[in-house]
Every structure is written in C-alpha cells, then in structure tokens.
Amino acid sequence: MEKISATYFDGELGIASSVTIQSVDHNLRIQFDSDRHIIDWPIDDLRLTEEVHKGQPVRLRRSRQDPGRLVVEDGRAVDDLLRMSRRLRRRDYRHRAATKRAVFWVGMLGLAVVAVWRGLPLAAEPIASMVPLKWEEALGRAVKKQVFLLIGGKGGTCDGVAGHRALTRLVDRLGGTMKHRYTFRITVINSDFVNAAAAPGGYIIIFRGLIDKSTGPEALAGVLAHEIGHVIERHGTENIVKILGLSAILSTMTGNTSGVVGESTAIATNLIAKGYSRDAEREADEIAIRMLNRTNIKGAGLVSFFQWVATKQGSSQGLGAYLSTHPDSMTRAARIKSRTTGTGPAMSDQEWQAVKSMCR
Amino acid sequence: MAVSHLDEQENFSDIPKGPKTATAKPVPTDRPELVYDGKASEILILFLTNVVLNILTLGFYRFWGKTRIRRYIWSHMRVGDDRFEYCGTGLEIFVSFMIILVVFYAPFIGLVTWMTVDPPYDTPQANIIMLNLVFLVGFLIIFFLYYVAIFAAYRYRVSRTIWRGLRGNMWGSPWIYGCIGAGLGMLNVLSLGWTKPWADAVVFRYRMQRAGMGDAPFLSRMGCGGMYVPYLVAWMITAVVVVAAYSVLISLIVGELQAGRPPSKEQLAWIQYANLFGYLLILLAWQLASPWYKKVMMHNIAGTLRFRGGGFRAGFTTGQLYWLKIPNFLLLLFTLGLAFPYTIHRTAKFTARHISIGNDVDIFGLRRGEADGPRFGDGLAEFVGIGGL
Structure with a gap:
C-alpha cells in the first residue's frame, strides 16, 4: 500500500502533526514527518470517529482509551485500508446517493405508519384480553367514580328496588346470550342527561334522561345491549391501550418532547382515537342486534329511539354528547331495522313502571 | 454592515468592528472562523431513519438516533480547518435514561396508578387530596430536575466534544445548578417575570464560567x-x-x-x-x-465571554433572529415535529454565520484538561421535555 499523508493529534497537546500512514502487517503505521517517530495501530482496532459524508475528511481513532486522532483529508486514499478492518462498515464511509437513501426511508416510514395505524387496534385486543378481571373491575370503579365526579351532579343515584331488580334481570337476560366473564352492575344516575355509559369490568351507568326519553322498555333494552357489547368486547380497556400506545409512539417518534411538538401530537392522538372509537360503536351495535335477536326482544323500540334522536340531533346538548362519538343515527336506525327479528317485549308493564319510577 | 450592539466594547479592541479598526489592525489570514458545512438533506435522512426505527423499537432507538445526528452536526462544525468531534454514545444516554426511569419515574407512575385504581383512603375527599399532594410533590421535583437536566445535558455535551484531539471540560454540579435555577425560576414566577433578565444572566454566567476546552477555562463577566x-x-x-x-x-x-x-x-x-x-x-x-430581548442577551453572552486572552462576538440583528425563530416555531407546530432536523440545521448555520471568534483568542496552544466528564449521558433531559437534541 502506498504512503498517504495525514494529520495526527496526540490528545495531550492540541498540536497538529503531519504524518505519513501506510499499512504494515495488519497495522496502520503512523510515522511523524518531523522526527520519523512511529506509532502502530492494529487495523482491526480502527474506528471512525463518525460516519463520513461527501466532502468530509476521514477521521480515525483506536480505542476508547486512546485519545489519539488521525485525520485523512482525502478519504478515497484510505478506502483500501478501511476495507481491511473488520470493525468498519463500508456504508459508514461510502454512503449511497442521498436521493436513494431518502426514497428508501420515506418508503419505510410509510410502511411503519400504516403498520401502526392498522396494527394498533389489532394489537390492543390481545393486550386488553390479558388484563385480569380484577384489574378491569378496579379500572371500571375508577371510571365510574370519574363519571360521578364529572356529571353525577347533585341528583345522586336512583335506588328504587323494584326498578333496579327489573333492570338487572334485563341485563342478565341480554348478557346471558353471550359468553363472557363479567357480572353486570347497574347504576342509575338522577340526571337529565340522555345517555348511558359502560365502564370496564361490567359497570353500566344509565342517566335518568335516557329512561325518560325511551319510548318503551325495548328502546332501553337496545341501548343497554349496546353498552353490554362495549363491556364484553372490552372496548374501554382496549381504548386505554390504544391511546397509551398511540401517544407513546407519536411522542417518541420524533424524539422531541418540547412544548409545541407535545401539544400538536396530543391533538393528533385525540383525532385518531376518535376514529378508533367509531369502529368500536359499530361493533357494539352488532352485538346489541345479536342479543336482541337471541332474547327475542323487539328491535322496533330501539329503531324509533334512534329516529327520534336523529330529529333532535344537535338541538339538545345531552343528545349532542351522546352522538359525538357515535355513527350517524339514521344509518344506525336503518341497519337495526333491517337486521332485528325479535317480536317480544323486554319486560312486563309492571317492571317498566318500576323502572320509570326509580328516581322518585 | 452596521456595527451591532455590544455591551462591553472595551473587550473588543482587537476585533474588527468596522472599516476603521480593520485598517488599523489587519486581519491575519489564519484567523479562526466558525464554519458549518452540513447539508439539510443529510440531516433529514438521518432524522427519517430515526423516526422509522423509533416506531419499530417503541422509541428506544432515539438515544442512538440522537447520537448520530449530534455526530453529524459536530463533525460539520469547524473552527478554521479543524472539525469538532462528538464522542458520546447512544448507550451512555440509554443507561442514564434507564436509571432515572427505574429510580424515579416508574415508582411515581406506579404510585399514581395505585392511588387512582385502588384508592387507599375511605373517603373520596381524602383520596383526592392525597393524589393532588402527590402531583404537587411530583411537579416540584420535576421543576427542580428540569434545571438539573439543563446543566447535566450541557455538561455531557461539552465533555463529549473533542477539538484537535482535546476534550471539552465542565466543572460544577448539576445539583447546585438545579438549586440555583429552580430558585430563580420560582422567583421569576413570584415576580411575574420581572426578575427574568437578571436570573437569565446569573444562570448563563454560571454555565459559561464552568466550561472549558482542554486545560483552558472560559470566563464570563455576564451581567444583565x-x-x-x-x-x-x-x-x-x-x-x-x-x-x-x-x-x-x-x-x-x-x-x-x-x-x-x-x-x-x-x-x-x-x-x-x-x-x-x-x-x-x-x-x-x-x-x-x-427576539429583540434574545438578541441582546445572546450578544451579551458572546460579548462578555473570554477564552485564552480573547473574546467573542455575536453579529446578528433582531430581524435575522426573527427569520431564524419564527419559521422554526411554525415548522415544528405544523409538522408535528417532523421538521425538527431542518430547524436544527438552520440554527447551526445561523450560529456559525453570526458568532465570530476574536483573532486574539489563542486557540492553538491548548493542552489536555484534567476532568474526565460524567460517566453517564443526558437521559434526564428526556423526562423534563428538553430531550430534542
């Protein structure tokens, strides 16, 4: 190998020494131009101080302890030498064209984004199913507490015993048609809110407004079946997994957690999570239809409820909230109408009266 | 070109400020100049690689990715013909990150989760008060650690910077800096920000005073x-x-x-x-x-800094700082941080173009310094929101 001129820094004095380098028996021989002093670096020990890009000198060092640095201005001259070392990877000192690398990594990014988008909901299911029942129930209690704190208001809960028994009977009848591990616990909150909610672990919360506005027990049964669907499919738990995963991925993606970036990723997480929750609503509807059919409860009650909701959409704030994450009510009404086959009642008139008077 | 604002002009008698001084004392040809010759496209590719690998590794690649970008920037920044070298490793940052994760972060998250999921007290009020107390203590700790992290990150980077074979040095303790910074930060809050210029000068001076290259320290006489x-x-x-x-x-x-x-x-x-x-x-x-305030402050920092008998100078105008800061801010906001590498590139270019080294700074007679630098990396920065680069 021919001799190449380079610059050497010994790490003791900040003085640049002109040297000549060449390979001699698996060693890189560094010879000082001034006094012919010689230092040998085993070629296998050679490391680059950094990746070399176009127009940049090749800078070499030996081990972590050796402070010496060798700078070769003409990188091409040491190409053969670098190839002899086992430690060095060619792509670290001879990069491919920038466009090629850019196209490759943009493609990879596209694949990764699709993988996360599609994969997260798929991954959330098995992860959520690994959560023990005890944890889910604890989580559910916490969520229930939050709901109480947020919208429970001064009305408190409705504890009419007969009504409560009727609701429990209905829920057990609906839930009994599916395989699951939950014990359903119903709470009725004395509030005008026209809504119901399912917390993980079998906690179902009904607001009095929903009972008041229901045209009959069948409509209420439909909404309850929908909420049971959320519980059985573990949507609440899955949602927590999804949001945690999504925010973890989005916020670590760029490695930047500063204020501006943090806020904008939070908004993105929120929007994507909304999209996921619409899928969950559709799934819960499907299960509700199946339960209503298996218990032979009329679907017409739920259909008319949704039609009524559609006419009121947006005009009342309670309803607005109910609809914000739910699919379009008219579409839902049409789908339920075409798929339900039940013909019987959800409960006796006596029971329905007991439910309606629970809060009095 | 207009002569920029300088606070302590007497320090700059040897630096050409305009045609008059320039003719009086001609600039030597080997006058050290700060140059940045990196390409935005290369940093963007490095960053893109990081994003993909971060997604695949659930974010754990970021320590190595950050290191690669630092190496790129350091090696494209030079004084005269001599490029800087960054000799930190991803592993060092990863280890420090894991230590803090295990010692501080995980117990805290565990405590909060436990208190929410399985409240320890019988009354909801007691639980809420306790939880808020835990959050308050957590917030105070983070507030303190934020300043500790600033110093630790700064010290780590300086100690992993090599120039002409010599390492940068940093003295002083992140904990003391944390106390000073957090104390002044509190004072700024209490004074509705009216003490900030003075507090800024104090913390910058503390940091500047404790940095050095090889065996030579930087000296700062910064005031507000x-x-x-x-x-x-x-x-x-x-x-x-x-x-x-x-x-x-x-x-x-x-x-x-x-x-x-x-x-x-x-x-x-x-x-x-x-x-x-x-x-x-x-x-x-x-x-x-x-930006006007920041311009004056940066001019002040550069202007009061001395190294081996010479001074430095920042030569940008408020308008130029606007043109750096505002597009950077908007780019980050609207790209969810994907434009981050480009903002780094712009900042590096800006720094090299506008910071000049006085030709009376004797930069070639340095020797190896004493301090070895910290063993671990700046993983703490990740926890307090300053882990960008």
Whole structure:
C-alpha cells in the first residue's frame, strides 16, 4: 500500500502533526514527518470517529482509551485500508446517493405508519384480553367514580328496588346470550342527561334522561345491549391501550418532547382515537342486534329511539354528547331495522313502571 | 454592515468592528472562523431513519438516533480547518435514561396508578387530596430536575466534544445548578417575570464560567445590562396577549355553559381545544415579542465571554433572529415535529454565520484538561421535555 499523508493529534497537546500512514502487517503505521517517530495501530482496532459524508475528511481513532486522532483529508486514499478492518462498515464511509437513501426511508416510514395505524387496534385486543378481571373491575370503579365526579351532579343515584331488580334481570337476560366473564352492575344516575355509559369490568351507568326519553322498555333494552357489547368486547380497556400506545409512539417518534411538538401530537392522538372509537360503536351495535335477536326482544323500540334522536340531533346538548362519538343515527336506525327479528317485549308493564319510577 | 450592539466594547479592541479598526489592525489570514458545512438533506435522512426505527423499537432507538445526528452536526462544525468531534454514545444516554426511569419515574407512575385504581383512603375527599399532594410533590421535583437536566445535558455535551484531539471540560454540579435555577425560576414566577433578565444572566454566567476546552477555562463577566428594556417590551406584548386571550376564552366558556347543567362531552372537548389554542397563542406571542430581548442577551453572552486572552462576538440583528425563530416555531407546530432536523440545521448555520471568534483568542496552544466528564449521558433531559437534541 502506498504512503498517504495525514494529520495526527496526540490528545495531550492540541498540536497538529503531519504524518505519513501506510499499512504494515495488519497495522496502520503512523510515522511523524518531523522526527520519523512511529506509532502502530492494529487495523482491526480502527474506528471512525463518525460516519463520513461527501466532502468530509476521514477521521480515525483506536480505542476508547486512546485519545489519539488521525485525520485523512482525502478519504478515497484510505478506502483500501478501511476495507481491511473488520470493525468498519463500508456504508459508514461510502454512503449511497442521498436521493436513494431518502426514497428508501420515506418508503419505510410509510410502511411503519400504516403498520401502526392498522396494527394498533389489532394489537390492543390481545393486550386488553390479558388484563385480569380484577384489574378491569378496579379500572371500571375508577371510571365510574370519574363519571360521578364529572356529571353525577347533585341528583345522586336512583335506588328504587323494584326498578333496579327489573333492570338487572334485563341485563342478565341480554348478557346471558353471550359468553363472557363479567357480572353486570347497574347504576342509575338522577340526571337529565340522555345517555348511558359502560365502564370496564361490567359497570353500566344509565342517566335518568335516557329512561325518560325511551319510548318503551325495548328502546332501553337496545341501548343497554349496546353498552353490554362495549363491556364484553372490552372496548374501554382496549381504548386505554390504544391511546397509551398511540401517544407513546407519536411522542417518541420524533424524539422531541418540547412544548409545541407535545401539544400538536396530543391533538393528533385525540383525532385518531376518535376514529378508533367509531369502529368500536359499530361493533357494539352488532352485538346489541345479536342479543336482541337471541332474547327475542323487539328491535322496533330501539329503531324509533334512534329516529327520534336523529330529529333532535344537535338541538339538545345531552343528545349532542351522546352522538359525538357515535355513527350517524339514521344509518344506525336503518341497519337495526333491517337486521332485528325479535317480536317480544323486554319486560312486563309492571317492571317498566318500576323502572320509570326509580328516581322518585 | 452596521456595527451591532455590544455591551462591553472595551473587550473588543482587537476585533474588527468596522472599516476603521480593520485598517488599523489587519486581519491575519489564519484567523479562526466558525464554519458549518452540513447539508439539510443529510440531516433529514438521518432524522427519517430515526423516526422509522423509533416506531419499530417503541422509541428506544432515539438515544442512538440522537447520537448520530449530534455526530453529524459536530463533525460539520469547524473552527478554521479543524472539525469538532462528538464522542458520546447512544448507550451512555440509554443507561442514564434507564436509571432515572427505574429510580424515579416508574415508582411515581406506579404510585399514581395505585392511588387512582385502588384508592387507599375511605373517603373520596381524602383520596383526592392525597393524589393532588402527590402531583404537587411530583411537579416540584420535576421543576427542580428540569434545571438539573439543563446543566447535566450541557455538561455531557461539552465533555463529549473533542477539538484537535482535546476534550471539552465542565466543572460544577448539576445539583447546585438545579438549586440555583429552580430558585430563580420560582422567583421569576413570584415576580411575574420581572426578575427574568437578571436570573437569565446569573444562570448563563454560571454555565459559561464552568466550561472549558482542554486545560483552558472560559470566563464570563455576564451581567444583565441592556437586557431590561427589550425584556419589558416583550413582557408587555405577551401580557397583553395573555390577558386578551384569557378574557375572550373565559367569556366564551361562561356563555356556552348553562347554569346548573353539566358540561357535555362536546363542550368539554371544545373547552379543551380552546384552552390549547390559547396556550399556543401565548407561545406564539412570546416568540414574536422576544427576539429583540434574545438578541441582546445572546450578544451579551458572546460579548462578555473570554477564552485564552480573547473574546467573542455575536453579529446578528433582531430581524435575522426573527427569520431564524419564527419559521422554526411554525415548522415544528405544523409538522408535528417532523421538521425538527431542518430547524436544527438552520440554527447551526445561523450560529456559525453570526458568532465570530476574536483573532486574539489563542486557540492553538491548548493542552489536555484534567476532568474526565460524567460517566453517564443526558437521559434526564428526556423526562423534563428538553430531550430534542
């Protein structure tokens, strides 16, 4: 190998020494131009101080302890030498064209984004199913507490015993048609809110407004079946997994957690999570239809409820909230109408009266 | 070119300030100059690689990715013909990150989760008070650690910087800096920001005074002279925006909510977005109002810094700083941080173009310094929101 001129820094004095380098028996021989002093670096020990890009000198060092640095201005001259070392990877000192690398990594990014988008909901299911029942129930209690704190208001809960028994009977009848591990616990909150909610672990919360506005027990049964669907499919738990995963991925993606970036990723997480929750609503509807059919409860009650909701959409704030994450009510009404086959009642008139008077 | 603002001109008798001094003392040909010759495209590719690998590794690649970008930037920054070298490793940062994760972060998250999922007390009030107490203590610790992290990150980077075979050095303790920084930070809050220019000068001087290259220390005589007028202008503008934004927000929220009715999900979301928007507006207002102050401060930092008998100087105008800061801010905001590498590139270019080294700085007679630098990396920065680069 021919001799190449380079610059050497010994790490003791900040003085640049002109040297000549060449390979001699698996060693890189560094010879000082001034006094012919010689230092040998085993070629296998050679490391680059950094990746070399176009127009940049090749800078070499030996081990972590050796402070010496060798700078070769003409990188091409040491190409053969670098190839002899086992430690060095060619792509670290001879990069491919920038466009090629850019196209490759943009493609990879596209694949990764699709993988996360599609994969997260798929991954959330098995992860959520690994959560023990005890944890889910604890989580559910916490969520229930939050709901109480947020919208429970001064009305408190409705504890009419007969009504409560009727609701429990209905829920057990609906839930009994599916395989699951939950014990359903119903709470009725004395509030005008026209809504119901399912917390993980079998906690179902009904607001009095929903009972008041229901045209009959069948409509209420439909909404309850929908909420049971959320519980059985573990949507609440899955949602927590999804949001945690999504925010973890989005916020670590760029490695930047500063204020501006943090806020904008939070908004993105929120929007994507909304999209996921619409899928969950559709799934819960499907299960509700199946339960209503298996218990032979009329679907017409739920259909008319949704039609009524559609006419009121947006005009009342309670309803607005109910609809914000739910699919379009008219579409839902049409789908339920075409798929339900039940013909019987959800409960006796006596029971329905007991439910309606629970809060009095 | 107009002569820029300089606080202590007597330090600069040897640096050419205009045609007059330049003719009196000709610039030697080997005058060391700070040069940055990196390409935006290369940093973007490095960053893209990081994003993909971060997604695949759930974010754990970021320590190595960050190291690669630092190496790129350091090696494309040079003084004269001599490039800087960054000799830190991803592993060092990873180890420090894991230590803090295990010792501090995981127990804290565990405690909060336990208190929410399985409340330890019988009454809800007691639980809420305890949880808030835990959050308050956590916040105070983070507030303190934020300043510790600044110093630790700074020390790590300086100690992993090599130039002409010599390492940078940093003395002083991150914990002491944390106490000073957190104390002054509290003072700034209590004084509604009126002590900030002085506090800024104190912390910068502390950091500058404790840095060195090889065996030679940097000296700083930084004070807050000249910084108050531009600060007050920035303060007033931001204060007006804060008051205006929040009075509009609060009146909107009060108008929207009907008395006695609980807020609906939509309204809660709406309030959340409005709050976020207000926060961004205030950030933007500060970005728009503060460049004059920042210019004066940076000129002050450079102008009072001495190294081996010479000085430094920052030569940019407020307008030039605007052109650096505002596009950087907007780019980050609208790309979810994907434009981050480009903002780094712009900042590096800006720094090299506008910071000049006086030709009386004797940079070639340095020797190896004493300190070895910290063993671990700057993983703490990840926890307090300053882990960008």
